[in-house]
Amino acid sequence: MIVDDTPLLVRNVKNILGDRYTVFYATSGKQALHVIFEKEPDLVLLDYKMPEMDGKQVFEIMRQDEKMKDIPVIFLTSASDEKTILSILATKPAGYILKPASQADLLDKISTCLEEAEKEKKRRLILFFLLYIYYRLSNYASTASKKLTVTPQSAPANMQNFSQRALCHNKQTYHVLL
Numbered sequence: 001m002i003v004d005d006t007p008l009l010v011r012n013v014k015n016i017l018g019d020r021y022t023v024f025y026a027t028s029g030k031q032a033l034h035v036i037f038e039k040e041p042d043l044v045l046l047d048y049k050m051p052e053m054d055g056k057q058v059f060e061i062m063r064q065d066e067k068m069k070d071i072p073v074i075f076l077t078s079a080s081d082e083k084t085i086l087s088i089l090a091t092k093p094a095g096y097i098l099k100p101a102s103q104a105d106l107l108d109k110i111s112t113c114l115e116e117a118e119k120e121k122k123r124r125l126i127l128f129f130l131l132y133i134y135y136r137l138s139n140y141a142s143t144a145s146k147k148l149t150v151t152p153q154s155a156p157a158n159m160q161n162f163s164q165r166a167l168c169h170n171k172q173t174y175h176v177l178l
Contacts, residue, residue, distance in 0.1 A: 001025065001041035003032040004076060005050045016103050029053025033061060036068055043113055048077040048088060059091055072117045074109060
């Protein structure tokens with residue numbers, strides 16, 4: 001998803017990405033939050049300086065919302081001064097790109113960010129499995145030779161939210177032999 005208050009930039013970036021990705025866009029922070037909540041994009045390219053609601057405010061709201069908090073954000077900025085760059089990095093985004101960005105730089109940064117996000121999803125899934133197996137083993141002493149079916153819905157109530165995020169809303173069922 002692209003969020004920038006400059007329609008020309010949005011169009012140019014959409015043209016670059018359109019062959020490789022499904023691209024959503026917004027031209028304001030408020031509009032961006034609505035689209036992000038509805039469409040759940042895999043990544044957000046977010047203009048750092050926008051009128052009314054700037055990129056930093058959008059990013060902070062995203063990080064407070066359970067549905068949006070894990071979506072990687074790459075800030076776009078035309079400001080190259082040290083103070084602005086440090087301010088951006090202090091928010092801990094997935095990255096930042098100076099405008100105007102070359103097509104190669106843009107595609108490389110997005111690809112790297114998406115790969116990192118996928119690795120994080122896999123780490124969460126592994127952690128979920130380990131926690132779930134530990135939970136099952138600690139509650140059932142005689143689990144030898146039993147088959148354990150793991151789905152987001154089969155997790156204990158206190159792990160439901162974590163399991164939904166760990167499995168990234170994947171409806172697959174996994175079987176673990178104990």
